[in-house]
Every structure is written in C-alpha cells, then in structure tokens.
Amino acid sequence: METLERLLLGHKFLAGIDPAFGRLLVGCARNLRFAPGQYLFREGGPADEFYLIREGRVALELHAPARPPIIIATLGAGELVGASWLVPPYRWGFDARATTDTRAFGLDATCLRAKCDADHHLGYEMMRRLLPVMVRRMQAARQQMLDVYGHTSA
Amino acid sequence: MSARLAPSPADPMRPAPWRVRAVRRETADVATLALEPLEGGVPGFAPGQFNMIYAFGIGEVPVSLSGDPADPTRFVHTVRAVGAASAAIVAAAPGSVLGLRGPFGSAWPVDAAEGHDLLIVAGGLGLAPLRPAIYQVLAASERFGRIAVLYGGRGPAELLFRDELAAWGARADVTVAITVDHADPSWHGHVGVVPALIEHVGFDPANTVALLCGPEVMLRFTATTLRAAGVAAGRIFLSMERNMKCAIGLCGHCQFGADFVCKDGPVLPYDRIAARLAVREI
Numbered sequence A: 001m002e003t004l005e006r007l008l009l010g011h012k013f014l015a016g017i018d019p020a021f022g023r024l025l026v027g028c029a030r031n032l033r034f035a036p037g038q039y040l041f042r043e044g045g046p047a048d049e050f051y052l053i054r055e056g057r058v059a060l061e062l063h064a065p066a067r068p069p070i071i072i073a074t075l076g077a078g079e080l081v082g083a084s085w086l087v088p089p090y091r092w093g094f095d096a097r098a099t100t101d102t103r104a105f106g107l108d109a110t111c112l113r114a115k116c117d118a119d120h121h122l123g124y125e126m127m128r129r130l131l132p133v134m135v136r137r138m139q140a141a142r143q144q145m146l147d148v149y150g151h152t153s154a
Numbered sequence B: 001m002s003a004r005l006a007p008s009p010a011d012p013m014r015p016a017p018w019r020v021r022a023v024r025r026e027t028a029d030v031a032t033l034a035l036e037p038l039e040g041g042v043p044g045f046a047p048g049q050f051n052m053i054y055a056f057g058i059g060e061v062p063v064s065l066s067g068d069p070a071d072p073t074r075f076v077h078t079v080r081a082v083g084a085a086s087a088a089i090v091a092a093a094p095g096s097v098l099g100l101r102g103p104f105g106s107a108w109p110v111d112a113a114e115g116h117d118l119l120i121v122a123g124g125l126g127l128a129p130l131r132p133a134i135y136q137v138l139a140a141s142e143r144f145g146r147i148a149v150l151y152g153g154r155g156p157a158e159l160l161f162r163d164e165l166a167a168w169g170a171r172a173d174v175t176v177a178i179t180v181d182h183a184d185p186s187w188h189g190h191v192g193v194v195p196a197l198i199e200h201v202g203f204d205p206a207n208t209v210a211l212l213c214g215p216e217v218m219l220r221f222t223a224t225t226l227r228a229a230g231v232a233a234g235r236i237f238l239s240m241e242r243n244m245k246c247a248i249g250l251c252g253h254c255q256f257g258a259d260f261v262c263k264d265g266p267v268l269p270y271d272r273i274a275a276r277l278a279v280r281e282i
C-alpha cells in the first residue's frame, strides 16, 4: 500500500497534492496494465473508474456505423483518461484503447465521489486539478475542428 | 556567409531561368522540386529564406527554400498547389523551366541558438521552410543543447518528409514527435494538436530557442503554450506569410504592421509581432 501511495502521489496529475489527500485517494486506487489493443472502456459503458496513465499511450476513439473508427486524441504518461465519472448518468462517451503496453492507476469513481462528497476540500482539490485538463482538451478539440492545415490557411 | 546571401541577378526584379532537375511527389497536392540555374551559379542561402518562383505566363509566388543550405548544386522547394501559380509549379515536369529571383528575407537564427535547447515546431507545410534549419542543426548537433523536432499535420497521409522524419527520429541527438489532427486506428502515433506535444519533450525554458512555422492559428497557440512554459518571447521565432509582389521592400504588398514580411521577415521574433498576431485581418 505504501508503495502504491508513493507512486500515485508521484503522478503528474497529483503533483504537489497534500499528503493527507493522497492517503484518501490511495484507498480508491489500484494498479493496472493494458496490452496493446485492450480497451480501458467502451462508449456507453458505466464510468465507474478513471485512469491516470503512468506509461504507454491510450487512444480515444469515436465509432460511426460503416466507417473505421476515428481517433480523436491520444494520451500518454502523466495524463488522465476520462471525465464522465463526474457527470451523471456516469456513462462513457467514447472508447479508450491502449495502443502500446500501458500502465495506469485506476481510481474507483464511486469511492472517490463519496470521499469528495464527505470532504469538500478534497472535492475542491480534485476539481481544481481536473478543470484545467478539461479546458485544455476542449481548446485542443476546437483547434482540431478548425482544420488549420486545410487549403485556405497555409 | 552574408556575402553569399545577396540575390543572384543584378536586377532583383528580373526572374532568371532555372531548370527543374527533379520532382518528388510528397502528398496528393505537394511536390518537392530541385532546380538548377541556366545562367550562373547557385547562390547561397540561409535557412528560412525564400525565392520568388515564376510560372511563366501564370504568376509569381513566394516559396521558401526547403533543401540543404550546404548543397551548392541546386535550390530545393516544396510547394503545395492552392491556386493557379502554385499548381503550375507543382505540375512542372523535369526539364521544364521556371523563373526565379532570390533568395530574399530574414533567416532562422540557427547560429544564435547554439548553446541553447532548440525546439523546432512545424505544422503542415511549415516543415518545408524549417527543413534547411534542421539540416544545419543536425550537421553540428553537438553545438546545441537538447534538440527536438515537433511536427503536426492533418492526417498521416498529409505528413511531409516521412522518411527523413523517421531517420531523424532514429538519431540519439534529436527527439522527433509527430501528431495528427485525426487518424484511423492504423496510426500508432500521437493524435492531437501540436502544442500538446510540447509537454512530452524535455527542455529548459530559461535556455530554449524555438523556431515555429505553420498555419497562423497553430503558430499563435504554440507560441502561447511556449510562453506559458516560460520560454522568453524574444527567443521564439515565427515565419510569417503575406501576399507578395516585389519581395524587395518596395511595393508594400506584404505589410504586416510596422514590418514588411519580404524584407524584415519572413522570420520574425514573437516579442515583435505578438500583439499583431492577436489582431484579426492585419
């Protein structure tokens, strides 16, 4: 447990977090490994766990009928996968697939939501860390939408 | 070196005839041309500079040099067909003749970057104007700190110079990271915007020089990300594109705020142009 706590607190997403919060978080965490091609989760499935990547790469994919899936983003070491565990009805909005050997911490969403409800300082700390990630991703998605490499823009 | 940088003909407005020696199709609408002069020798150039290339009877357009500045036998240009003149250049067959004047404009500060970590960040066709700088840097990589080439494109099929990117990526003295906006699952690399690659490479922000070339939106977001990481605005250099006519600072066509892109640019430091970049329609 002690090593899991040390490793977890060493993750970039939790850098500098109050060790007291770290102790609360580690109770919801487990160590996971994904082989290339293995899904962390599928669209529509229950968002009951989210992931902090330690090493490897994860592709976020959208599927449409009769077309190959589209990778909308890839995430690597130090990054967080999944936000749907925060928002009812807690269902994933896309697939997440490991594209290389991937090691990650899984954080049990029900466990973490309960701890955040019970301790709003922890809840606020998590939100403070999550929100910038979500805003950065939204901005990146907007840049991708601009299709800047198209013919009229260089 | 500067003596070699003067435009070749005595009259900088007169295109000299150059023969297309070889053509390489890079993507569906991009080709790389090797050109040799019918008159005189090949002038020297500094990475970042451009030539005006004239498709006879159709039009003349500015195109950056994309070849090795140490190769005295030819000029190399990588062109995308977007309109009449650029399409005619992309379609030029080996043996045909194009008009050329140049080289013109400012250069990437490669020599001044020695001793620093170097981030070379390209988007789309922007890898072409940076390639001469990459050649120069990799020929003397021991003079620099950490070197990284970050490259973003629309999709895997639109990436330029893939063989060379792979060769550079295999070297120990440079980190190469490539990302695309969208891909299908056969692509095993990064998917996302170029600025997101920045956090994957190691560099010391206080001692970093960054060279940026690509679509203006990408330049803006990349420069903002580098500033947020702590890189000084005066050490971030961008290559700007504006419509040109004379290319020698006379006509005012290429005006960008207080600068003429043909003469003061195309390579300009971010601290000089940041405010202008944020303004629409300059």
Ligand SMILES: Cc1cc2nc3c(=O)[nH]c(=O)nc-3n(C[C@H](O)[C@H](O)[C@H](O)COP(=O)(O)OP(=O)(O)OC[C@H]3O[C@@H](n4cnc5c(N)ncnc54)[C@H](O)[C@@H]3O)c2cc1C
Binding pocket: A151, A152, A153, A154, B050, B059, B061, B062, B063, B064, B065, B078, B079, B080, B081, B082, B083, B084, B085, B086, B087, B125, B128, B129, B240, B241, B242, B243, B244, B266
């Ligand atoms: C300093 C400098 C360096 C350049 N280097 C290169 C290079 O290495 N390779 C290269 O292919 N191009 C480069 N360009 C851009 C190139 O000059 C233009 O694509 C070209 O002038 C278009 O002319 P055209 O007559 O073919 O098309 P036009 O008829 O002028 O334009 C046709 C269409 O293309 C669009 N367009 C015009 N200019 C651009 C542009 N810069 N980017 C994207 N779309 C455009 C127009 O809006 C229009 O919709 C450079 C420009 C500058 C200023």
Ligand code: FES
Binding pocket: B243, B244, B245, B246, B247, B248, B249, B250, B251, B252, B253, B254, B255, B260, B261, B262, B263
């Ligand atoms: S193109 Fe004429 S002043 Fe720059």
